Amino acid sequence: MVIKRGQLQIQQLAFLIVAIFLFFIIVGLFFLNVSMGSIKGSAQDLKTEKAISFLSTIPSMTEFNANCANCVDKDKLKAFVYFSKEYKQFFPLDSLRALKIYPKPENFSISDELLCPSSECIILFNSTKPEIVEYSIFVPVCETSKRTGIVITDCEIWKLIGGVEFIE
Amino acid sequence: MVNKKGEFGFVWIFAIFAGIAILLLMVYMTSKILDTSKKLSDTEIGKSLSIVLDPLSAQDLRSQLTKISFSSPTKVEVGCVNKGYGRSLLTVLTRSEGKTGEWTGGEDIVVADKYIFSDVTEGSKNLNVFSTSFKYPYKIADLTFIVSKDYCFIGAPTKVKNTYSVLNNLQFDNCSEDQITVCFDTPLSSCEISVEGFCSDYLCDSEYDYGFVKKEGNIIPFTDSLLLAAILSEGSEYNCNVNRLMYRASKIAGILLKKNEFSSSRGCRSGVAGPLAVLETGFLDYDPYGFITDTETILSLNELNEMGSCKLW
Numbered sequence: 437m438v439i440k441r442g443q444l445q446i447q448q449l450a451f452l453i454v455a456i457f458l459f460f461i462i463v464g465l466f467f468l469n470v471s472m473g474s475i476k477g478s479a480q481d482l483k484t485e486k487a488i489s490f491l492s493t494i495p496s497m498t499e500f501n502a503n504c505a506n507c508v509d510k511d512k513l514k515a516f517v518y519f520s521k522e523y524k525q526f527f528p529l530d531s532l533r534a535l536k537i538y539p540k541p542e543n544f545s546i547s548d549e550l551l552c553p554s555s556e557c558i559i560l561f562n563s564t565k566p567e568i569v570e571y572s573i574f575v576p577v578c579e580t581s582k583r584t585g586i587v588i589t590d591c592e593i594w595k596l597i598g599g600v601e602f603i604e
Numbered sequence: 605m606v607n608k609k610g611e612f613g614f615v616w617i618f619a620i621f622a623g624i625a626i627l628l629l630m631v632y633m634t635s636k637i638l639d640t641s642k643k644l645s646d647t648e649i650g651k652s653l654s655i656v657l658d659p660l661s662a663q664d665l666r667s668q669l670t671k672i673s674f675s676s677p678t679k680v681e682v683g684c685v686n687k688g689y690g691r692s693l694l695t696v697l698t699r700s701e702g703k704t705g706e707w708t709g710g711e712d713i714v715v716a717d718k719y720i721f722s723d724v725t726e727g728s729k730n731l732n733v734f735s736t737s738f739k740y741p742y743k744i745a746d747l748t749f750i751v752s753k754d755y756c757f758i759g760a761p762t763k764v765k766n767t768y769s770v771l772n773n774l775q776f777d778n779c780s781e782d783q784i785t786v787c788f789d790t791p792l793s794s795c796e797i798s799v800e801g802f803c804s805d806y807l808c809d810s811e812y813d814y815g816f817v818k819k820e821g822n823i824i825p826f827t828d829s830l831l832l833a834a835i836l837s838e839g840s841e842y843n844c845n846v847n848r849l850m851y852r853a854s855k856i857a858g859i860l861l862k863k864n865e866f867s868s869s870r871g872c873r874s875g876v877a878g879p880l881a882v883l884e885t886g887f888l889d890y891d892p893y894g895f896i897t898d899t900e901t902i903l904s905l906n907e908l909n910e911m912g913s914c915k916l917w
Contacts, residue, residue, distance in 0.1 A: 445615050453622045460630065467637075475644065482651045489658035490717065498743045498856050503915055515862030519855055526689040526716045580914060582871035587913045 491598040502578040510579040520561040531563040531599035538593040568599035646710030650696040654715045660735040667736035669770040677727035690848035691716040719845045721837040722750040736829045741906035742917035744853045756783040759790045761810040807903040814899035827895035854887035872914035
């Protein structure tokens, strides 16, 4: 009878220890889940911030810059498409495209959306994921041509749209 | 009764050991969580630093200086990975406790679009970040310099003075003992670093448009704004970033050639397409010693582009 009571006490203690242990593990898991959520949130914020600040530097990059301050060269935009696969690993953006805004574009689809890709919409690179957040800037896009011996630069207003994928 | 006492004693011993084990585990887990949150905070600072550096390259200004302040002494370590476009690696380190504590850092932040040269070896609350563009012959990128040591340039030409005068830890000619002395073609025995310039073409702004930087028994070839990079960074870091820059230069040459194809159809043909094709292949695996042999040709290519009615860059 005495031995049985001792065994019971040890069992009670063991259950108590397991319960305390499980309690701390559950509290720990809850804490981890909350902190992981905030880590993901701040990682997404930093990724977005980086994408926005990078987007504003694009017009000054030699790969895009025309011979005027913060202008984008239309020919360079078209040329970039041939190199975009390699540049994608270099850019902190998951997608990048350029759309003509002014003068009013003409290449519209039946559903009244701008046809892409076309001469008025250039897809520089695309995201593989459907869910992306997009940010945009307006830029003057210029094209130089020579007519009757005179070099003429025509500029239009385009929109550069950069996208970032969600962190899962 | 004896038996009961013995069992009671065993239960207590068991409880004490289990309690100690749980307490130790909790203390261990708490310290791990604290370490992780510190690493997380350092990593966030590193990422923020890489974002703060972005506007420095967004300007069309030739060079500019920014001062970044931290709330506690911070050390920034810069690494470089050289493969294709490569990348710079930024690691922010902070001290765990007091002034004597160990420096611990966050995860490496990958910055693919920056070329960072640094001389930071000690922690500081302020960082001087200097940015200037690198042209060869077209603008390839903006170089970022994180400067912490004090330098004194002796006999620097006007162009060098004008470019770097904004740096507040750089002095010209009147040197004090604690500064690192950099001599321009005056091989004084007291100089820790000496610069030798070779540019003699009429297109040169100064003879230091290209040349060698001699330091710690090493000879480092430079051109344009890579002069400061050669002065303050380590040899391996310098070579790695030069390779990355030249790889990008090759890709830019490819884009410019394609642009020339498109604009030719509108009557705008450039006379530099031929040499550009050579640069596109030549800049891949470029040897920095090429700066010594090629810079004058590159300058004349830039001149040729400037003279054309349809400029490629």
